[in-house]
Amino acid sequence: MGTALRGRSRALGRFGALTGTARLLVLSQLLFNIGFFLVLPYLAGHLADDLGLAGWLVGLVLGVRTFSQQGMFAVGGVLTDRFGAKPLILAGCLVRAAGFGVLAAATALPTVLCGVMLVGFAGALFSPAAEASLAREAGPDARADTFAIRSMAGEVGTVIGPLLGVVLSASFPATCVIGAVLFVLIALLHLRFLPRRPGEHRDEGIFDGWREVFGNRAFLLFAAGYSAYLVSYNQLYLGLPAELHRVGAPDQVLGLLFALASALVVFGQLPTTGLARRLLGRDRALVVGFSVLALAFGVVALRPPGLVGATAFVVLLIFGQMLVVPFAMELVPMLAGDRRLGAHFGVLASAGGVAVLVGSTASGALLEHGRVAWLLLGLLPLAGACVMAFAGRRRAHLS
Incomplete structure (x- = not known):
C-alpha cells in the first residue's frame, strides 16, 4: 500500500510540475478515453442485438471505425502543421460528438457506417494535434516522462469509461447522447484554456509535409519497427481471447485481465520509465521493450497449464x-528535427494502422495453428527489436 501511495504521489508531483498547457493535454487524454469507452464497448452488442446485424456486418462496422481513424491520422497530422493544434482538437471533439449523435439515431447500416466513420475521423483530427502539441510543450528533456503520465491518464479513462456506462445503465442511444455532450464539453474546455498557436508551416503546401516525412529515411525505419509494437499490442483483443478459449476460462477472466493491464500501466508506468532511463537509456530501453514483447508470445507458445500463459502474456x-x-514518443521529435511534428506523429499512427489491419488478418488465420502461431507472432516484435538496435547504433554513429 505504501509503495502504491508513493507512486501516486510521485505521479501527482510530476503532473503538477508540467506547464498548464501540458496538464490540459494530459487531462484531455483522460477525458477522450472516458468519452470513447463510455460508448464503443457497447457498440457491437447494440448492432447485433438491437439492430439485428449479422456477425460479419458487425465486424465490418468495427473495421471501418478503426480504419477511418488510423488510416486518416496522416491527414490530421499535416493539417495540424498547417493550421495549428487548437483548431484540429476543437474540430475533432465536435466531429466525434456529431458521430455519436448519428449513432444514437441510426437504425440502418448506412447510417451506422456514417456514424462510425465520423467517430473514427474525429480521432484522426485531434490525436496527432494533441501529441504534437504535448511534445512541443514538454520540451526535449521531459518528453518521455510527460508521455508516460499521458499513458497513465489514458488508462484511467479506459477503465472509467465502461464503468460509467454500467453505472448509467442507459440504452445505447442515450449513452451516445451522453458521450456527445461530454465531447462538446471537452471542446469548450479547450476553447477556453488551450492557447491558440498558429501552425508552424501555415505558409507551405499540405503535401510538403508528407514529402518531408517520406523523405526522412531514419524516421521511416523507426516507424516500420514501431509498427511491430502496435501489431503485438493488438493481440490483447485477438490472441488473448483465443488463448482463454483454448484453456476453457470463463468469459469474466478476459475482463479481469484487461483490468490487470490497466492497473499495471496506472501504477507502474512512471517507475518503469524512470528505472529504464537510469539503467538502460532510451535506445536500449526500446530494444529491451521489444524483446519483452517477443518473450510474451514465447511464454504462451510453451503452453503452461491453466491461466499461467494468458496472465504472463498480459504482464x-x-x-x-x-x-x-514513452521513449518512442520522445524519439519522434528528435527524428523529425522538431519539424512537422503533426505530420510525423500522424504518419507513425497511420503506418501502425495499416500494419494492424494486415497483421490482424494474418494472425487471425495463424491462431488456428496453436503454439506455432504464437512462435511466429513473437518473431514480429523480435524483428522490431533488431530494427531498434540497428537504428540506435546508426544514430550513435552519425552523432
Whole structure:
C-alpha cells in the first residue's frame, strides 16, 4: 500500500510540475478515453442485438471505425502543421460528438457506417494535434516522462469509461447522447484554456509535409519497427481471447485481465520509465521493450497449464509497452528535427494502422495453428527489436 501511495504521489508531483498547457493535454487524454469507452464497448452488442446485424456486418462496422481513424491520422497530422493544434482538437471533439449523435439515431447500416466513420475521423483530427502539441510543450528533456503520465491518464479513462456506462445503465442511444455532450464539453474546455498557436508551416503546401516525412529515411525505419509494437499490442483483443478459449476460462477472466493491464500501466508506468532511463537509456530501453514483447508470445507458445500463459502474456506485453511507448514518443521529435511534428506523429499512427489491419488478418488465420502461431507472432516484435538496435547504433554513429 505504501509503495502504491508513493507512486501516486510521485505521479501527482510530476503532473503538477508540467506547464498548464501540458496538464490540459494530459487531462484531455483522460477525458477522450472516458468519452470513447463510455460508448464503443457497447457498440457491437447494440448492432447485433438491437439492430439485428449479422456477425460479419458487425465486424465490418468495427473495421471501418478503426480504419477511418488510423488510416486518416496522416491527414490530421499535416493539417495540424498547417493550421495549428487548437483548431484540429476543437474540430475533432465536435466531429466525434456529431458521430455519436448519428449513432444514437441510426437504425440502418448506412447510417451506422456514417456514424462510425465520423467517430473514427474525429480521432484522426485531434490525436496527432494533441501529441504534437504535448511534445512541443514538454520540451526535449521531459518528453518521455510527460508521455508516460499521458499513458497513465489514458488508462484511467479506459477503465472509467465502461464503468460509467454500467453505472448509467442507459440504452445505447442515450449513452451516445451522453458521450456527445461530454465531447462538446471537452471542446469548450479547450476553447477556453488551450492557447491558440498558429501552425508552424501555415505558409507551405499540405503535401510538403508528407514529402518531408517520406523523405526522412531514419524516421521511416523507426516507424516500420514501431509498427511491430502496435501489431503485438493488438493481440490483447485477438490472441488473448483465443488463448482463454483454448484453456476453457470463463468469459469474466478476459475482463479481469484487461483490468490487470490497466492497473499495471496506472501504477507502474512512471517507475518503469524512470528505472529504464537510469539503467538502460532510451535506445536500449526500446530494444529491451521489444524483446519483452517477443518473450510474451514465447511464454504462451510453451503452453503452461491453466491461466499461467494468458496472465504472463498480459504482464509481459504491458511491461514491454511501458518500456517502448514513452521513449518512442520522445524519439519522434528528435527524428523529425522538431519539424512537422503533426505530420510525423500522424504518419507513425497511420503506418501502425495499416500494419494492424494486415497483421490482424494474418494472425487471425495463424491462431488456428496453436503454439506455432504464437512462435511466429513473437518473431514480429523480435524483428522490431533488431530494427531498434540497428537504428540506435546508426544514430550513435552519425552523432
